[in-house]
Amino acid sequence: MNTELMEALDALEREKGIAKEVLFKAIEDSLLTACKNHFGKADNVKVEIDRETGDYLVYAAKEVVKTPEEVEDDMLQIALDDAKKLAKSVKVGDVLNVEIKSKEFGRIATMSAKNVILQKIREEERNVIYNQYFEKEKMVVTGVVQRYIGKNVSINLGKADAMLNESEMVKGEEFKPTERIKVYVLDVKNTPKGPRINVSRTHPELVRKLFESEVSEISDGIVEIRSIAREAGSRTKIAVWSNNPNVDPVGACVGMNGSRVNAIVDELGGEKIDIVNWDENPGTLVQNALSPASVVAVFADPDEKTAKVVVPDDQLSLAIGKEGQNARLAAKLTGYKIDIKSETQAKDSPGFRYEDYMYDEDEFYDEEGYEGEYEGDVILDDEAEAPADGE
Numbered sequence: 001m002n003t004e005l006m007e008a009l010d011a012l013e014r015e016k017g018i019a020k021e022v023l024f025k026a027i028e029d030s031l032l033t034a035c036k037n038h039f040g041k042a043d044n045v046k047v048e049i050d051r052e053t054g055d056y057l058v059y060a061a062k063e064v065v066k067t068p069e070e071v072e073d074d075m076l077q078i079a080l081d082d083a084k085k086l087a088k089s090v091k092v093g094d095v096l097n098v099e100i101k102s103k104e105f106g107r108i109a110t111m112s113a114k115n116v117i118l119q120k121i122r123e124e125e126r127n128v129i130y131n132q133y134f135e136k137e138k139m140v141v142t143g144v145v146q147r148y149i150g151k152n153v154s155i156n157l158g159k160a161d162a163m164l165n166e167s168e169m170v171k172g173e174e175f176k177p178t179e180r181i182k183v184y185v186l187d188v189k190n191t192p193k194g195p196r197i198n199v200s201r202t203h204p205e206l207v208r209k210l211f212e213s214e215v216s217e218i219s220d221g222i223v224e225i226r227s228i229a230r231e232a233g234s235r236t237k238i239a240v241w242s243n244n245p246n247v248d249p250v251g252a253c254v255g256m257n258g259s260r261v262n263a264i265v266d267e268l269g270g271e272k273i274d275i276v277n278w279d280e281n282p283g284t285l286v287q288n289a290l291s292p293a294s295v296v297a298v299f300a301d302p303d304e305k306t307a308k309v310v311v312p313d314d315q316l317s318l319a320i321g322k323e324g325q326n327a328r329l330a331a332k333l334t335g336y337k338i339d340i341k342s343e344t345q346a347k348d349s350p351g352f353r354y355e356d357y358m359y360d361e362d363e364f365y366d367e368e369g370y371e372g373e374y375e376g377d378v379i380l381d382d383e384a385e386a387p388a389d390g391e
Helices: 002-016 020-039 080-084 107-134 204-214 249-254 256-267 282-289 313-320 322-334 343-348
Strands: 045-049 056-065 077-079 095-099 140-149 152-156 161-164 180-191 194-200 223-231 235-242 272-277 297-301 306-311 337-342 378-380
Touching: 002 020, 002 107, 020 045, 020 056, 020 107, 056 080, 077 080, 107 180, 107 194, 140 161, 140 204, 161 180, 180 204, 204 223, 204 235, 204 256, 223 249, 223 322, 235 249, 235 282, 235 322, 249 256, 249 272, 256 272, 272 282, 282 297, 282 306, 282 322, 306 313, 306 343, 313 322, 313 337, 322 337, 337 343
Parallel strands: 056 077, 161 194, 235 272, 306 337, 337 378
Antiparallel strands: 045 056, 056 095, 140 152, 140 180, 152 161, 180 194, 223 235, 297 306
16 A cells, blocks of 8 residues: 555656655645544644655554543543553653554545545645746747637646736737647736736737747847837837847848748737847937938937937838837837928928937947837827828
8 A cells, every 4th residue: 555655646746746745744634634533633643654665653642641530531641551551661641652543534534634635736736837837927938729718818838728818919810729829928826726827919028038039149148139119910129239249130130031030920920020220329229210211310319318300201101100100119119209300391490400410429328228118209290290101
């Protein structure tokens, strides 16, 4: 029986990831519970289990009294004559450990002990799964679509299910059962029913993590993604920086013939991705962020976090983008409010001088404060509303 017990514990540890020590403790607790149910108390009962062999001993610590008449409680006391049958040298006043045979337990006590063990196994299994997925928080994982629950989607991640809420889904994106998708783990919470995992397909960090897995230079720390601005399902802009002057950060992210960025675009259902160079010079950064539009002149005020930009007349629609998207993403990427004017609009502005829009590239500004994601705004001239068909 002990051999079978050890084999069962080994199997649980191997298959469920539950440490044997936890299971030994559960067995000890179950035996104490059985004693309490059978005898009505277990305060003086102890259980010892040999961790190597599985042999166990249940005993009650009883005070030795002189005669049977002095025994007030069989669980707490034992008469001297009975005690000497177990230990000849014992005397009145000693405390003797008297073995309790588990076979003596009744059916109810045995069932209670069994339930204690099963409950502990279930709790530990939930904890193991929770810890496993808690480590994946803020990471990208691959899951299999199971079914729609209302407008939300249940996704199986292996040993646990995650919930992709409607608010975290890309508009227009639909999934089929058994389809494999990548999701960003927002948070993992422990509940009595097991871990509750919330995932996202719209979070900007999903794009970052996909680039980290696809671009070795990023995972190696050679290239950094300094900022991300995303409108999920439509377009994303990322600003990248290289810590090695011999490595082109944009080229590394694009890959040979666009292989790297295209793999990410496919994973995101065709979402467009603009990759631009990060620059410590705010003026240059704003210019890069407005890509693919050409910029004639730019003035960036790092104190006010504003930028005035002049573009060629034929580039205004491109700079602003469809429904203002390009300028809006550029503002989020840089953290600057951007005022975009065409050359004609700028020249018609009172007191306009090109030199007012030129930024001194030799002037140094600490890059701290320019990193990360920003909720920038776009300032458009009344006459420079984004054309509906602009790109």
